[in-house]
Amino acid sequence: MAALGTETITVDLASGSVRALNAELHDPSAKLYEVRNPAGAHAVAAGIDRGITVDVRGHVGYYAAGMNDGGIVTIHGNAGTGVAENMMSGTVRVTGDVSQSAGATAHGGLLVIGGSASMRCGISMKGVDIVVGGSVGPMSAFMAQAGRMVVCGDAGDGLGDSIYEARLYVRGTVGALGADCVEKEVRDEHRSELAELLAAAGLEHDVAQFRRYGSARRLYHFHSEQAGAY
Amino acid sequence: MAPTKEGLSPMCGIVGLHLRDPGLYPQLGRLMVSMLDGVAERGPDSAGVAVYGDTRRVPEGHAAVSVLLPPDADTGGLDAVVTRAGDTTVVAAPTGLDELVARVTTAFPTALVVGTGHDLAVYKGTGHPGALAATYDLAGASGWQALAHTRMATESAVTPEGCHPFSVGPDQCLVHNGSFSNHATIRRELEHAGVRFDSENDSEVGARYVASRLAQGEDLEKALLALREVFDGFYTLLVTSAEGFAVVRDPIACKPAIVAETDAWVAMASEFRGLTGLPGIESARLYEPEPGRVYAWQR
Numbered sequence: 464m465a466a467l468g469t470e471t472i473t474v475d476l477a478s479g480s481v482r483a484l485n486a487e488l489h490d491p492s493a494k495l496y497e498v499r500n501p502a503g504a505h506a507v508a509a510g511i512d513r514g515i516t517v518d519v520r521g522h523v524g525y526y527a528a529g530m531n532d533g534g535i536v537t538i539h540g541n542a543g544t545g546v547a548e549n550m551m552s553g554t555v556r557v558t559g560d561v562s563q564s565a566g567a568t569a570h571g572g573l574l575v576i577g578g579s580a581s582m583r584c585g586i587s588m589k590g591v592d593i594v595v596g597g598s599v600g601p602m603s604a605f606m607a608q609a610g611r612m613v614v615c616g617d618a619g620d621g622l623g624d625s626i627y628e629a630r631l632y633v634r635g636t637v638g639a640l641g642a643d644c645v646e647k648e649v650r651d652e653h654r655s656e657l658a659e660l661l662a663a664a665g666l667e668h669d670v671a672q673f674r675r676y677g678s679a680r681r682l683y684h685f686h687s688e689q690a691g692a693y
Numbered sequence: 694m695a696p697t698k699e700g701l702s703p704m705c706g707i708v709g710l711h712l713r714d715p716g717l718y719p720q721l722g723r724l725m726v727s728m729l730d731g732v733a734e735r736g737p738d739s740a741g742v743a744v745y746g747d748t749r750r751v752p753e754g755h756a757a758v759s760v761l762l763p764p765d766a767d768t769g770g771l772d773a774v775v776t777r778a779g780d781t782t783v784v785a786a787p788t789g790l791d792e793l794v795a796r797v798t799t800a801f802p803t804a805l806v807v808g809t810g811h812d813l814a815v816y817k818g819t820g821h822p823g824a825l826a827a828t829y830d831l832a833g834a835s836g837w838q839a840l841a842h843t844r845m846a847t848e849s850a851v852t853p854e855g856c857h858p859f860s861v862g863p864d865q866c867l868v869h870n871g872s873f874s875n876h877a878t879i880r881r882e883l884e885h886a887g888v889r890f891d892s893e894n895d896s897e898v899g900a901r902y903v904a905s906r907l908a909q910g911e912d913l914e915k916a917l918l919a920l921r922e923v924f925d926g927f928y929t930l931l932v933t934s935a936e937g938f939a940v941v942r943d944p945i946a947c948k949p950a951i952v953a954e955t956d957a958w959v960a961m962a963s964e965f966r967g968l969t970g971l972p973g974i975e976s977a978r979l980y981e982p983e984p985g986r987v988y989a990w991q992r
Contacts, residue, residue: 502965502966502969503731503964503965503966503967503968503969504966522965522979523965524964524965524966525964541965541979543949543964543965544949544964559979560979560980560981562949562951562981563946563949563981581946581981582946582984600983600984601946601984
């Protein structure tokens with residue numbers, strides 16, 4: 464593979480298509496990209512599979528940076544539904560707010576949301592780290608299986624409903640907890656990973672202000688005393 | 694039209710614009726064309742539009758009736774300002790609204806009335822929203838408020854009758870993305886109370902329900918708070934009246950909605966693409982309506 468150019472390539476979506484942009488990002492000729500005028504387009508910078516850096520200037524639509532695997536994508540604006548959905552590795556940052564299902568099913572990498580996320584943030588997360596500078600909406604971390612979520616603001620109702628093994632940290636208030644989600648003790652190892660996650664996200668908060676939530680493990684273990692019900 | 698069960702896929706689009714700055718009134722239609730274009734991909738099969746305050750179609754002091762007429766219908770005997778716009782005809786006359794409705798329905802007994810009021814023109818048609826905007830001459834419209842719906846049909850025929858908005862009370866409109874699950878029960882209750890329906894559509898039940906509450910003297914906010922308690926299902930609703938503009942999403946909020954506000958206007962769209970053409974969008978306050986909360990703006 465030829466060495467990638469060090470000059471920034473600028474793509475203007477006012478004149479170019481998302482399809483052409485993504486084709487370039489999937490077979491890149493440079494390490495650095497800047498995308499202008501996304502105007503709410505869907506699937507901007509989706510499917511990156513190597514360590515290139517992409518700065519998107521403006522608001523994007525659905526599934527921005529979806530399936531990211533190694534890319535460093537920053538959206539300087541808001542993002543619609545499913546930003547960084549199914550991310551495998553890399554970093555996706557959004558300076559503004561995001562719509563629902565941010566980081567859905569993501570297996571790895573870091574998703575940083577500078578503003579707030581609406582409903583179902585981290586739904587079915589499978590190993591991603593999500594750090595939200597603001598608040599998350601209802602039903603966040605629904606069926607979360609692995610990974611960490613840090614919320615510097617508040618969390619809406621139903622946090623962690625049917626959660627498996629993800630760890631959730633919330634600094635503000637939490638609405639009604641979801642089924643099988645409970646508050647848990649914050650031990651040294653948790654304070655340590657929380658500090659690392661905040662540092663990685665570039666946020667400064669006192670880790671002592673956060674509470675930890677996780678699975679009570681009552682829902683996904685089969686109890687033999689319930690066998691008669693089946 | 695049966696309920697459209699669109700699940701989470703991006704089907705059907707809603708846009709609405711409520712102008713606060715009268716200086717923008719002459720541009721209402723042009724702004725709506727850009728909004729409609731932004732959600733055309735969500736609903737390329739058909740589109741309906743409602744415009745408030747377009748004096749080309751509804752001159753001051755006139756009542757107006759929007760009606761679906763065949764192209765060969767002879768409107769010469771109506772003694773009114775008549776605008777033909779594809780499947781839709783807007784009839785306006787300086788008379789009482791009930792009198793004008795009677796005049797139109799007497800002349801065309803089988804035609805479907807799709808909108809009535811003193812300030813309102815409603816357009817419905819099938820085809821691509823961009824082409825329909827031209828058919829309706831939307832770009833030339835002025836006014837203070839408008840809304841539109843683009844439809845991707847999933848369970849029923851693509852017809853003008855199946856288009857939103859549903860306008861079932863004077864100067865009232867409702868557009869709906871989603872499906873109501875208990876609409877048959879509510880329909881029966883409304884029918885017992887004497888309300889008549891034009892279709893089997895679940896969204897019409899929502900519109901009739903809101904109209905019945907407004908007729909009891911409630912404002913849009915109160916009517917939608919009541920709707921939220923009674924209706925079950927998926928919905929993002931945009932409801933307009935002669936007084937204003939209101940948005941509500943169901944408590945699960947699967948159906949998308951984004952609101953933008955500036956000092957000059959309030960706009961709502963299914964997604965950000967519907968808002969990109971608005972003046973000052975770069976600095977607008979953008980937010981998603983919270984589930985189950987009613988947002989209302991008065992004129």
